[in-house]
Amino acid sequence: MKNLRPIVILIILAVPVLLKAQYSETISTDRPGQAIGTTGVGKSVVQVQTGLNTNWININDNYKSRTLLSNTVVRFGLLEWLELNGAFNWQDDKVEMGAESTNVSGVSSTEIGTRMNILGNKGAVPAIGFQASLLLKAQSADYKRDKLGSKFMVTTGNSINDWLSVATNLGITWDGNGNDPQSLYVLNFGFAITDKIGAIAEVYGSFNEFDANYDAGISYLVSNNVLLDLTAGWQGDSDVSNWFIDAGISFRLDWRK
Secondary structure, three states: OHHHHHHHHHHHHOOOOOOOOOOOOOOOOOOOOOOOOOOOOOOOEEEEEEEEEEEEEEEOOOEEEEEEEEEEEEEEEEEOOEEEEEEEEEEEEEEEEOOEEEEEEEEEEEEEEEEEEEEOOEOOEOEEEEEEEEEOOOOOHHHOOOOOEEEEEEEEEEEOOOOEEEEEEEEEEEOOOOOOOEEEEEEEEEEEOOOOEEEEEEEEEEOOOOOOEEEEEEEEEEEOOEEEEEEEEEEEOOOEEEEEEEEEEEEEEEOOO
């Protein structure tokens, strides 16, 4: 029965809630950066967000790792304020410890979820959204989950003026491998540089053993339905160097008209 609990929660959370969100004439994505938005993609819209991430970690030259991660998210709008989504990760990890090295690769994560908009942004009152995801067991052997996992996220967004916005994410994840749940946060600042160019700066991390990571990104609106993005992030101290580069493209298919 415990394995069914995340499924039951996911179904309950898909019940209609408070309001109808507004469809955006230009594509609105969760890229660049870590934060996800408060709204769905809009009724009858299919949106694909995909990117390639390379991460390097170096600990006093005794431990080195390189991760290549391909992430794809597909979102489908059921209603203006409600969407279904799914995510698929393919990963390649290379680790060097002294003279020894290992290399594994394969499907590292699969999940399905739903996102709903609960409240719209009105003045000082932020938009509020909710994302619930079921972490599946469909991975390669080296990344296999023992059980189904789940992830829940409360999101907010507030437009301060024509060029500045602030977004937050607060979430908790059960990874399906028997580990303690991980709580997480994201604080995102968005900047509209021009009608086509945007930028973000973020701090994000975990509340379990509080840490802070930093990244910044830029996006370019190719058309109303296509967006390119680039992000870089870094975390380090005297012993650990940890940084990444992420590039991606998002596009949508719109049958509304």
